[in-house]
Amino acid sequence: MGTETIKSWIKRFDRKPSFGEDHLELSSKIEKEKRKSKKLVLVGTPNVGKSLLFNRLTGAYVTVSNYPGTTVTSDSGSCDISGESFDIVDSPGMYSLSSITEEERISKLMLLEEEPDILLHVADAKNLERMLPLTLQLIEANLPVILVLNMMDEAEKVGLRIDHAKLEKELGIPVVPTAATTGRGVAELINKIGSYKPKTGYNIKYNEALESAINKISTLISDEYPISRRSLSLLLLQQDEDIEKLVKDKEDVDYNKIKKIVNETASKFRQPLNYLVKLRLQGEASEFVSSTSKEVEKVDIGFRESLSRVMINPLTGIPILLVILYFGLFWFVGVFGAGDLVGLVEEAFFGELINPWITDFVVNTIPYVPIQEFFVGDYGVWTLGITYAIGIILPIVTTFFLVFSILEDSGYLPRLALLIDRVFKVVGLSGRAVIPMVLALGCGTMATLVTRTLKTRRERTIATLLMALAVPCTAQLGVIFAVLALYPNALWLWALVILFNYIMVGFVASKIMPGDKPVFYMELPPLRVPRPSNVIKKTYTRLIWYIKEVIPLFILISIVLWGLMLAGILDVIIALIAPVINAIGLPVEASQTFILGFFRRDYGAAGLYDIQGALNGVQLLVAAIVVTLFMPCVAQFMIMVKERGMKLALLIAAFILVFAFTIGFVVNLILTSLGVVL
């Protein structure tokens, strides 16, 4: 061994922490390094202190690597425990072995491929009931698991006492209480790792049909796997794609035999099998918690926690949401932002001061009419692009971003997501889809990309459809509030029609496309009074990004429209859609709103703001409904094509186009037939 090699060994051992031994000679260390290291993997949900514990064990000397073929990364390090070398891997967060997210999938694959000697399931002691189902799954899989009850200090602060010795006895695996932030319990954990002997843990019994299916599938499996046949069979019953692939690759048996058992078992129940398994695991976890933990004192949950619970409960949360929508969105964004501020900026500043001066300047300086039109015509870069972007859209989004930043800083948004999740389930929609839905209020294009976080194709399709159809963007919402503020009945009707269509289309789509309803988890940060400095900083940041994005786009669209106008194509398009516009009771001037809306939703909204004076109450309501339901803008459509494929994107766009005008036609027909004046 050369000098350089020995130096590198010394350097390596200097960096690696050692537990349970005093001094080892360099030579014996080198010998030990030659032996195969044991593998220790940390698993658990996000934000339970896994990384902190990982750092405590490895001394924070971390190698970050990508999981092959993905961008999901895992940290790895090493340490010595009781004279044995351990390679330690911190897996991405996971809630269950039957994966929902990419991170969970990678964590599961790591368990299958790494074949750990010891598995540390790091759990949040405060939320033991939510954590134990994964522990039970790991025990069921016959994996060498140690349960780490982390954040024990926080659990004690809220008055929770866990009898970890009793839990250890009942589960049949080592259980160690820790507080990784202070280092409490880490020494005991190291001792448990050092003296770990694999044991058979607790065995869960499922209902008769499931047990029978598990046994049948287990007998068909003959190869060796890193997890038990029972666990493998359960995952196959839950139609886990990775496990299906693994078994198909390894087994000689005709997979259709297994598929037949899965289908037969599934047909015996109304609910999906993975839901039933999760329900059983959760029930078992609840029993463990009730027998091993108790609240030693009645903890005063305090005003913030009470408020938090009230916000999540649909009975109280929906009225709170309506109050926020009324004061935050309707009054502040709609009436003040889109009404008063836009009146000041667009009408007074641009309309009376800047635009006449620029128009005079351009007309007197440039002799060619088409070039004049380029700058200050109906579709001019200045009179349309810049005026709409700064005069109409900017005041609306400024007020919206201010409200949004206050809500974000207060911690209300996660509670809103949880509240909507509960409401969604009532109409058969899946829980995780709520996040892109909330984000679509900002921008549907990016929210369509976010549907990637959803597990099933069914969810992604429904979310994409609903966002493209009935989730208005900020500027649309602001303009609609502003133009309908003078017609309160029209505003209520608009909200009812949009909500009805949203629920109806979502409900029908979820029935047409049956599938599993994944469980939705979300960490709830504490509620707090928003800090003005944070709110200003966030609003400013969002505004700068918005200006960067919107102004070049508005200018580009103006140029395209100017080009189309010059070539005479725009008149042809307006003439083509004029009968449809007239059929829904609107004047031909409203065509521009829809043409602009096709390019960008907020541009279309600005167009509606511009023509509001020419429309009566009923016409404004119909226009607001059709603009809201109208087909996605070009950018959103392109992302839809990219994410869902051309066929489905075209199908969704065609459905929305027909649906929006049909609803507009029906509403106009009913209101005018009844002689309603708004």
Place this chain on the structure above:
Amino acid sequence: MKCALCGHVFDENKRLEICKGCLGSGCKKIRCPNCGYEILPEPEIGSKIVKFLKRRFKSENK
């Protein structure tokens, strides 16, 4: 970094799978890998203004 929406802790420097399909690739926005929530980095001009104001404030207090 901790996501302001779902509380997921992640490395903001990692390029995410979700961002690959974006039309605006190359932007500096940070997106939570768990829920997709968008976290906007502070524009440089904003940081410069804050730094300038802090310096002014400190020098006036001296």
